[in-house]
Amino acid sequence: MSERENWRELRDRRMSEPGAAEAYEATRLAYELGVTVRGMREGRGWTQSDLARVAGMTQSAVARFEAGGTIPTLPVLKRLARALDADVEVRLTPRAPAA
DSSP states (O other), X not given: OOHHHHHXXXXXXXXXXTTHHHHHHXXXXXXXXXXXXHHHHHXXXXXXXXXXXXXXXXXXXXXXXXXXXXXXXXXXXXXXXXXXXXXXXXXOOOOOOOO
8 A cells, every 4th residue: 555545544534533624624714814914914025023013922923823823813813904904804604505
């Protein structure tokens, strides 16, 4: 069996564990938020230290956030949004009913 097949089996086994899909989704969202904040920061020509200072955070906290290494709280999102002159939107959208 190849390494690739072993990895797929391990991934499939782990994803079938209770809570794995939810954890994966939370990590995906954290990563996407980090990419968005980084893009906004870079668009302003700011360093991570610049954003950290304006948001009242540490540079390492901004770095972890941008890398998707933390699941952000709403207060952290608000601080970053305020620093970047942006709005935070949290919404629940109904899924389409199953056919």
